[in-house]
Amino acid sequence: MLLSCTRLSVAYGARRALNALDLSFRPGEIRALIGPNGSGKSTALQALSGLIKSAEGNTEIDGRPIASMSRRQLAKHLAFLPQQPAAPDEMTVAQLVRQGRFAHVGLFKSYGPRDEDAIRWALESTGLHDFADRSLRELSGGERQRAWISAAIAQEARILLLDEPTSFLDIGYQVEVLDLVHRLSREKGVTIIMAIHDLNQAMSVCDQISLLDRGNLVFDGDPRVLAGTGLIEQVFRVKGRFVPIASDAPPHFDVELARR
Numbered sequence: 001m002l003l004s005c006t007r008l009s010v011a012y013g014a015r016r017a018l019n020a021l022d023l024s025f026r027p028g029e030i031r032a033l034i035g036p037n038g039s040g041k042s043t044a045l046q047a048l049s050g051l052i053k054s055a056e057g058n059t060e061i062d063g064r065p066i067a068s069m070s071r072r073q074l075a076k077h078l079a080f081l082p083q084q085p086a087a088p089d090e091m092t093v094a095q096l097v098r099q100g101r102f103a104h105v106g107l108f109k110s111y112g113p114r115d116e117d118a119i120r121w122a123l124e125s126t127g128l129h130d131f132a133d134r135s136l137r138e139l140s141g142g143e144r145q146r147a148w149i150s151a152a153i154a155q156e157a158r159i160l161l162l163d164e165p166t167s168f169l170d171i172g173y174q175v176e177v178l179d180l181v182h183r184l185s186r187e188k189g190v191t192i193i194m195a196i197h198d199l200n201q202a203m204s205v206c207d208q209i210s211l212l213d214r215g216n217l218v219f220d221g222d223p224r225v226l227a228g229t230g231l232i233e234q235v236f237r238v239k240g241r242f243v244p245i246a247s248d249a250p251p252h253f254d255v256e257l258a259r260r
């Protein structure tokens with residue numbers, strides 16, 4: 001396994017946000033992390049990224065505990081885009097994306113051609129080439145989101161953790177981001193772990209799906225199997241049903257809404 005965690009637990013004060021999580025990820029897979037608000041998705045991604053020092057349990061990359069790695073070493077393996085990333089407003093898109101390369105550029109060294117190529121590729125892949133010199137302040141929410149995705153992929157890590165990368169994006173860019181995720185996985189072998197709210201998007205893009213409920217992993221496996229469990233209705237407290245759409249695609253969840 002490329003990345004795995006065993007009995008990963010996080011508590012905020014007396015409240016347990018993550019309860020003995022066991023997960024493992026294969027190279028190049030797309031994993032969707034789903035669950036209601038507050039179920040622990042962001043906490044799980046942060047803990048897998050080594051950002052929660054008080055986390056209990058063990059997280060390993062290629063069998064090596066991430067706790068034993070420096071930040072720079074870890075950044076070569078793993079890139080993480082948080083749900084609400086923060087950067088100075090006056091920073092430009094190009095500066096943000098350049099920062100994504102920090103793990104590859106040594107202290108006092110300058111950017112080489114490989115770095116410049118990675119930066120150009122990241123800007124182009126997110127449709128931001130013409131925005132390179134704009135400051136983040138001058139971008140719409142969706143453009144800013146793409147700038148962050150661009151910075152994360154410029155890092156060229158083997159593992160990419162994305163916390164709700166499609167929120168704030170219109171449906172056109174949602175599709176573009178999911179398409180980019182798919183290409184990174186299939187063409188570059190990047191392992192993608194992403195928290196995502198849209199269940200049907202999650203079902204159709206992911207190889208494996210993990211469902212969290214109040215900090216507990218209640219399902220982990222094939223999305224088609226999840227569809228047959230009744231867990232979605234139970235965990236999200238909704239009525240609905242899975243309907244088949246095509247023989248080669250997972251079924252769609254049709255949620256029951258109050259009608260006018």
Ligand SMILES: Nc1ncnc2c1ncn2[C@@H]1O[C@H](COP(=O)(O)OP(=O)(O)O)[C@@H](O)[C@H]1O
Binds near residue numbers: 036
């Ligand atoms: N920094 C924090 N301090 C205290 N409680 C937190 C913090 N971050 C998250 N929590 C709590 O932990 C639980 C899980 O949160 P989170 O991982 O953000 O869930 P999700 O991403 O699934 O919405 C929630 O009950 C939330 O209120």
Ligand SMILES: [Mg+2]
Binds near residue numbers: 041043083
């Ligand atoms: Mg979250």
